[in-house]
Amino acid sequence: MEGVDYLSDERKKTQFDVEAMKVAWAGSREALQLSDRMAKLVANDPAFEKFTRPMMGRKELMKNTLRKAAHGWKLIVDLRLTEEEAKWLRLYIDEPAYTDLHWGMFVPAIEGQGTEEQKKKWLPLAQKMQIIGCYAQTELGHGSNVQGLETTATFDPRTDEFVIHSPTLTSSKWWPGGLGKVSTHAVVYARLIVGGEFHGVHGFIVQLRSLEDHSPLPGITVGDIGMKFGNGAYNTMDNGVLRFDHVRIPRDQMLMRVTQVTKEAKIVQSDVPRQLIYGTMVYVRQTIVADASKALSRAVCIATRYSAVRRQFGSRNGGPETQVIDYKTQQSRLFPLLASAYAFRFVGEWLKWLYMDVKQRLAANDFSTLPEAHACTAGLKSLTTTATADGIEECRKLCGGHGYLVSSGLPELFAVYIPACTYEGDNVVLLLQVARFLVKTVSELGYKKPVGTTAYMGRVATLMQNNCAVQTAEGWLNPGAIVEAFESRAARMAVRCGRQLAKFENPEEGFAELSADLVEAAVAHCQLIVVSKFVEKLQQDIPGKGVKQTLEVLCYVYALFLLHKHQGDFLATGYLTPKQASLANDQLRTLYSKVRPNAIALVDSFSYTDHYLGSILGCYDGNVYPKLYEAAWKDPLNDSDVVDGFHEYVQPILKQKVRTAKL
Amino acid sequence: MEGVDYLSDERKKTQFDVEAMKVAWAGSREALQLSDRMAKLVANDPAFEKFTRPMMGRKELMKNTLRKAAHGWKLIVDLRLTEEEAKWLRLYIDEPAYTDLHWGMFVPAIEGQGTEEQKKKWLPLAQKMQIIGCYAQTELGHGSNVQGLETTATFDPRTDEFVIHSPTLTSSKWWPGGLGKVSTHAVVYARLIVGGEFHGVHGFIVQLRSLEDHSPLPGITVGDIGMKFGNGAYNTMDNGVLRFDHVRIPRDQMLMRVTQVTKEAKIVQSDVPRQLIYGTMVYVRQTIVADASKALSRAVCIATRYSAVRRQFGSRNGGPETQVIDYKTQQSRLFPLLASAYAFRFVGEWLKWLYMDVKQRLAANDFSTLPEAHACTAGLKSLTTTATADGIEECRKLCGGHGYLVSSGLPELFAVYIPACTYEGDNVVLLLQVARFLVKTVSELGYKKPVGTTAYMGRVATLMQNNCAVQTAEGWLNPGAIVEAFESRAARMAVRCGRQLAKFENPEEGFAELSADLVEAAVAHCQLIVVSKFVEKLQQDIPGKGVKQTLEVLCYVYALFLLHKHQGDFLATGYLTPKQASLANDQLRTLYSKVRPNAIALVDSFSYTDHYLGSILGCYDGNVYPKLYEAAWKDPLNDSDVVDGFHEYVQPILKQKVRTAKL
Ligand SMILES: Cc1cc2nc3c(=O)[nH]c(=O)nc-3n(C[C@H](O)[C@H](O)[C@H](O)COP(=O)(O)OP(=O)(O)OC[C@H]3O[C@@H](n4cnc5c(N)ncnc54)[C@H](O)[C@@H]3O)c2cc1C
Ligand SMILES: Cc1cc2nc3c(=O)[nH]c(=O)nc-3n(C[C@H](O)[C@H](O)[C@H](O)COP(=O)(O)OP(=O)(O)OC[C@H]3O[C@@H](n4cnc5c(N)ncnc54)[C@H](O)[C@@H]3O)c2cc1C
Structure with missing residues (x-):
């Protein structure tokens, strides 16, 4: 075989x-x-x-x-x-391993928040891995609300040290990856107390374990927080718990790029603006969007290949049955996810550019695009991770019963992936931030020109008035019509929220009361970004026979799938008529037929090895059944014909001796 | 504490x-x-x-x-x-354990498909657990398509035996719970071959293991299929693989209530109608709907209690922060799930009645309601299990980071639950069956009165014409208006599909082409059933102070949440205006405020013990943090301060000796 x-x-x-x-x-x-x-x-x-x-x-x-x-x-x-x-x-x-946090969070935290001197001291150690570090922000009691952290860092001018302390149970650090068992150091976020006064939450480099024998240093209690979702999954990571009992660190281990504490217990703000921190957030979230397209494309690759291998029903005269990928229901679930994987890939690529752009501007002291870039990355992080988490599980279901086996690769992929919806900003909390930014943009339209991904708001008057002109199913194969539809929907939903908010005396109360609707408006805005970046991508030169045409089909699938799924928004805002929405749906069906012959090649194009996919259902050669069969026998339960525990716990039942058996 | x-x-x-x-x-x-x-x-x-x-x-x-x-x-x-x-x-x-299948599938299969004689012989053995049985239908190559099973049962008149055989790799039985390691017997589904001819798929009682030493009998290869989704989860179940090499069983071990094979190799149909089998399906699916409300209510109980304990943001003047259950976004995600748990509970109760009704009718040779009952249970199985699986994961997300810990109970609950979307009928395949029934109902409207849950189709003319009369947010607090809205939407979607189908020359091709839309129509129909059974429940007497009023609020939440989520359907079919949809949404917000004070009591009313919930976040007393903290230390990783593998694999890195280390 x-x-x-x-x-x-x-x-x-x-x-x-x-x-x-x-x-x-x-x-x-x-x-x-x-x-x-x-x-x-x-x-x-x-x-x-x-x-x-x-x-x-x-x-x-x-x-x-x-x-x-x-x-x-x-x-x-x-x-x-x-x-x-x-x-x-x-x-x-x-x-997942401690290295992810060492390279992905500890090093960047020092790079971003350390002074030149601190970078000179700590980065070489970290880069050679002479120390291993993690990022210790979240506590048992506080994750989303960073300003609510309870760990204290009290300056003691007599010794020129900070005293790091965990005053309550809920102040225990909780979740940091790599913290539990491996890290020797951590960037610890704590409330800075100088002269008895609170001066905000800051990062401190704290050594946790001896570099000799790795035992926790005096005053430090550290351990693993226990099992997480899935079999192997994220349990390879030592997410940790950490408590401080008056642990002293030298003053120069506070990360002081922005705020400094002097020997004399004075607080000095450097001329580096606070917003710089947003730059790091833009960076981290951009990598999360890139990871989303990786994870979703893996799941889609598995489900697509297996859907072409799997046959069920529809045999005529003893011939082969229908490949399940040929069922329209299967296509209507699978192909939008395939299109989403590509959409997220391209929006991720654009975000990488955006980050570079922001960085250059920051270097030139231009902060004008920062709020917009920040809102945009927050929104895209939320949108892509939510869609990816749901998409992986849908791919699993698309594989029927066999998707439930760990050897399908999908359960592990899901279990490892889902915390991306929570870490680096809970997805709903992030959407509320986007909503806040949108509402502000709308309210300032009169005197402030919206930039970047909100530029379309500048045409709000037109977008509120113009209605869709599409009159045939083919009419939807028009990037202009697509983008305008998404712009109009987003603009109308934002304006509508703005108007409703205006009815409240207290704007904060209004925001709280309407927050569920605001989140919907934020989603509409974020979907517009993904759609328009896909459209823009296709305006570039993309070499290779049929490549651009195939991507165009995917772009339409992505957009029209969203349009159908959210047709309530498009209809409620009056931009589309039911007839036009129905034409879009007709076109979507036609597009699925165009994706069908290319489906396998589109997932081959991810260039994933069988090792990386880690899935019997998704293997390149499609030789699913013998591999499933062979793999089964490797389960420890199959070590013996008669299972451990049979004699103690099953035999007595069969022999009607359970009443007297020792259980 | x-x-x-x-x-x-x-x-x-x-x-x-x-x-x-x-x-x-x-x-x-x-x-x-x-x-x-x-x-x-x-x-x-x-x-x-x-x-x-x-x-x-x-x-x-x-x-x-x-x-x-x-x-x-x-x-x-x-x-x-x-x-x-x-x-x-x-x-x-x-x-999950082999007992679930023994009691839930093996015994009912014999009860439903065995002759009086067979029941007399096998049921006492099974009821005393002198034998342990499972239900072996699915194969490596066939699950949904039962008619495609490949295992053969060939009658040998010379010895008056059936020869059970697995002719191909894909014919290996695969998935049956309890099969791998425990069952001594199985009801095996196989292609009946008599005189060289195929006579349909039937069930056969086959002994698999010796009752003495539990070893597999000659000709039988049996084992476990390997790990499934989750940590413990469903891995407590020995889902099995089974191959037959010409295994012989006596003729009287074919379940012969409907079809008999005589000694002389004649096929005889008994006077018991085939439809009887549907009765069993109605029974099994009714239990699945009941399980859905159990699983969803558990998840909701955990998320609700934790949302009242968890505080994040919003502290004023050093006071306590806001309970996250007070955020409208949290409410708009959580309360519809709480309402769904109650809705599924009541529709499950009604289904139990339906099953009794069907049983009585069958006994009186009345088959008239069977197709409708069958479609209805298929649809409700699909709707409730899909919503429950998604709902459990949403509850996990509602708990922020801590929901990702196994000790939250939610990961295990999810992993154990999700196969309910696949077994006993893949949820999409089931919806296609419902759609087929709906289309048929619509096409026969001229001459056949629709019954039971499709009775509303009898008023299709009115439902196509009348539009919603609601004019204020309060106007939505009207059961009649709610039910009519759901009826109109469902009827219009079904009729629309019927019309589109009529455009196809070949109805089967049309059905295949439009299947994604047909599934949406089926969902609309099923949602109507749940909504109207909830409304009907409230027309009964429900004693206790405030009980009925509180349930009324939940009923409106459930209906208006669905209406908002699917407003596209309601608007596209022209039944609602955007204004009316928006009023429904306004009312929904008001309803959330009414649920809020009762939220904890509503989940207390499930009467679950802390043991059953199995969740630190959901414990009755809300004393979450100390319990989380204590539980962490029980992880095996915390057995020692320095983790296994540190000296081999981390020390050499820290000491810059990785190049020469033996890894
Ligand atoms: C696998 C994993 C790895 C992690 N790694 C690290 C790490 O390396 N370092 C580290 O410091 N942390 C880490 N974390 C912690 C993570 O950053 C937090 O869990 C995350 O920020 C969410 O915060 P929370 O858990 O407090 O959620 P909560 O804020 O408690 O969320 C609970 C619920 O409340 C809602 N909510 C909260 N605030 C609001 C609001 N204002 N309005 C409306 N709704 C609200 C949320 O939407 C959610 O539904 C990790 C977490 C996980 C799961
Ligand atoms: C935990 C667990 C326990 C189980 N226990 C048992 C047991 O005790 N005994 C037993 O016999 N079996 C058992 N099963 C097997 C189960 O019944 C099957 O997995 C189930 O029937 C689904 O069939 P399948 O796996 O062949 O899915 P498939 O039919 O292969 O589904 C794959 C995909 O194809 C789609 N599809 C299939 N047919 C069509 C169609 N006609 N039109 C459109 N789309 C289609 C599906 O929607 C799905 O997306 C168990 C399975 C699991 C996961």
Whole structure:
């Protein structure tokens, strides 16, 4: 059976140049090559095997992860990998580990909030991993509300030290990844108290464990917070709990780029503006959007390949049954997710650009686009992670019963992915921030020109009046018509919220009362961004036979799927007539037929190895059934014909001896 | 801290008689008492502890489940529990086990499909658990399409036996619960071959394992299919794989109530009509709807209590922060789920009645309501399980970061629950069946009076014409207006599909092409059923101060939430104006405020023990933080300060010795 491609008929149907699509997905030929190189490095190294992960107990699991992380670091050092290569290597190792937080949060926190001196001292240590760090912000009692953190950092001018303390149970640090068992250091967020007064929440570099024997330092209680969702999943990460009993650190371990405390207990604000911190947030959230397209595309790749392999019903005269991918219901669930994966990929690419742009402007002391960029990334983080979490689970359901097996890869993918909806900003809290920004934009329209992704608000008068002109199903195959529809819907919903808010005497009360509607307006705005960035992407040159045409189809699928799903918004705001909404739906059905022949090639274009996918249902060759069958026998329960516990707990029942049995 | 009720302020706000609400939820005072008695029996017995479950490896987990099942059976025997009591006991033990399939599928299959003689022989054995059975229908290659099963049962008249055989890899039985390690017997579904001819798929009682030493019998290969979604979750169940190599069974082990094979190899149809089988399906699906309300109410109970405990933001002058349950966004996500739990409870109660009604009619040879009852239960199974699966995950998100901890109870609840969307009929396949029935009903309107839940179609002319008369937000507080809105929407969508179908020459092609729209029409029809059964429930006498009024609020919340979510349907069909939809939404906000003071009491009314909830976030006394903190330290990772693997895999990194380390 080895070597047969069960999906070759599908691959023959392809109407575009797959290699060129891979480049379009990766961003450039170089990016593709680099990513492929790292993917293969991992896939061909037995040290990174991941099949047995879900069967391990917690300790074994953690040990295994530490081993993989060390092996990965060894490769990075041995092969002198660049930072970019190391990033891809870690991604393809595909196992949450303390390294994610060390590289993704600890180092950036010092880079962003440390003074030059502090960076000079700490970054080399961190970059060589002579210390391992994590990001300790959230506490048992406070996550979303960072200003409510209770840990205190009290300045003691006599010793020139800060005293870090956990005054209450709820002030225990709780959740930081890598904290529980591995990190030697942490950036700890705490209430700065100087001269008995509170001066805001700031970050402090605190050593937690001895660099000799790794035991927790005096005054420090640290441990793991326990099991999380899923089998292996995120349980490879030592999310931790941490308490301080009057732990002293030198004054120069407060991150002082923005605010400084002097020896003399004076608070000095540097000339670096506070908003700089937003720059880091834009950066982190942009990576989360990129991760969303990665996770969703993996799930979609699995569900698409399996839907082409799986046949059920519809056999005529003993011939083969229908591939489930040919059912319109399957297509109407699957293809919008395929289109979303591409949409998120391109909006992520654009966000990367946006971050660069913001960075350059900040360097030139131009803060004008920052609020808009901040709202935009908050909204896109929320939109893409929510859609991805739901999308992974939908992909699992699309695989019927077999999707429920861990060997399908989908349960683990889901369990690992979902906290992205919560960390780096709870998705609903983020949408409320977007809503606040939108309402402000609307209220200032008279005298302030909206910029960036809110520029369309400048045409609000037109958008409130013009109605949709589409008159046929084909009429919807028009980027202008699509974007205008989404702009009008978003603008009308925002304006409507603004008008309702105006009826309240107390605007804060109004905002609270109407917040559910405000969230809907924020979603409409964010969807517009994704749709228009996809449309803009297609205005660029995209080489390769059929590549652009195929992406156009996906772009329409994404937009018209949203339009259908939210037709209530479009109809309620009066922009569309029921007839036009119905035409859009007709067009959507036609588009699904256009996606169908290219479906397998579109997921092949993600260029994922079978190792990275980690799914029997999604394997490249489609040879699903023998692999499922073989994998089953590896479960520990199959070690013996008669299961452990049979004699004690089943035999007595069968023999009618349960009343006297010792259980 | 022991004994303090952190939710007592909440409980004081209650505006209704909680004990009476408990009765309303349970169905009767007797039902409540019985259920409470069993819940306490389990909760107070340390043998049923479940906290450590997620930390166990597969073998240990299974052994633990076998122990609990034996202990449960011992209680049933020792205390001479009635069948009803035993059912509740198993439910509160709250651990999927082979017993679920033995009692829930094996016994009913023999009862429903066996002849009197067969029942006399097999039922006593099964009822005393001298044999343990499972239900082996699904194969590696076929689940939804039962007619496509490949296992063969070939009659050999020379020996008066059937030869059961697995001719292909894909014919391997795959998924049956209890099959892998425990069952001694199975009802196996196979293609009946007599005289070289295929005579449909039928059930056969096959012994799988020796009753002496439990080893698989000759010709039988049986094992577990491996890990499934979640930590403990459904991994306590030995879903199995099974292959037959020409296994012979006596002729009288084919279940012959409907079709018989004689010694002489003749096929005889008994006078029992085939439709009888639908009766069993109505029964099983009715229990699934009841389970949906159980699962959803558990999740809602956890999220509601935690939302009242959790405070975040909004502190003024150092006072306490806002309880997150007071945020309108939290309410708009949580309260519709609370209302859904009640709605599903009442529609489940009605379905129980429907099943009784069908049974009586069948006994009197009246098959007239069967197709409608079958479509109705199929649709309600799909609707309630989909909403419950999504609802549990939403409840988890409502708990912020802490919901991701296994100790919140929500991850396990989700992982155990979700296969309900797939087994006993994939939810989309079921909706397509409902759609088929609706289309048929519409096409026959001219000459056939629609019955039961489709009776409203008889008024289709009016429903197509009349538009909504509501003119104020208060106007929506009118059961008649609500039901008419849902009837009009459902009728218009079904008629519209019918018209579109009529444009196709080949109706089957039309059905396939339009299937995504047909599914939407089916959903609209099913939602109408739930709404109208809730409304009907409230027309009955419901004793207790404030009970009925509170339930009325929930009924409106459920209906108006759906109306808002699907406003696209209501607007597109022209039944509502945007203004009316907006008024409904305004009313919904007001209703949330009415739910708010009663929220805790409404979840207390489910009468769940802390054991059953299995959630630190949902514990009755609301004393969340100390319990979370204590539980963390029980994770095996916290056995030692320095984690296993540190010296091999972390130390070398810190000491810059990774290049020479043995990894
Ligand atoms: C896997 C994982 C890894 C993590 N890693 C880290 C880490 O490395 N370092 C770290 O410091 N932290 C980490 N965290 C913590 C994470 O950042 C927080 O959980 C997150 O910020 C959400 O905060 P919360 O848990 O307090 O949620 P809450 O704020 O308690 O949310 C509960 C509910 O209240 C609602 N809500 C809250 N405020 C409002 C409001 N103002 N208006 C309306 N609704 C509101 C939310 O929408 C939600 O439904 C991690 C968490 C997880 C799950
Ligand atoms: C936890 C669990 C326990 C189980 N227990 C048992 C048991 O005890 N005994 C037993 O016999 N079985 C059992 N099963 C099997 C279960 O009954 C099947 O998995 C279920 O019937 C779904 O069938 P499938 O897996 O073949 O899905 P498929 O039919 O392969 O579904 C795959 C996809 O195709 C779509 N699809 C299929 N047909 C159509 C169509 N005609 N039109 C449109 N779309 C279609 C589906 O919607 C789905 O999206 C169990 C399964 C699970 C997960």
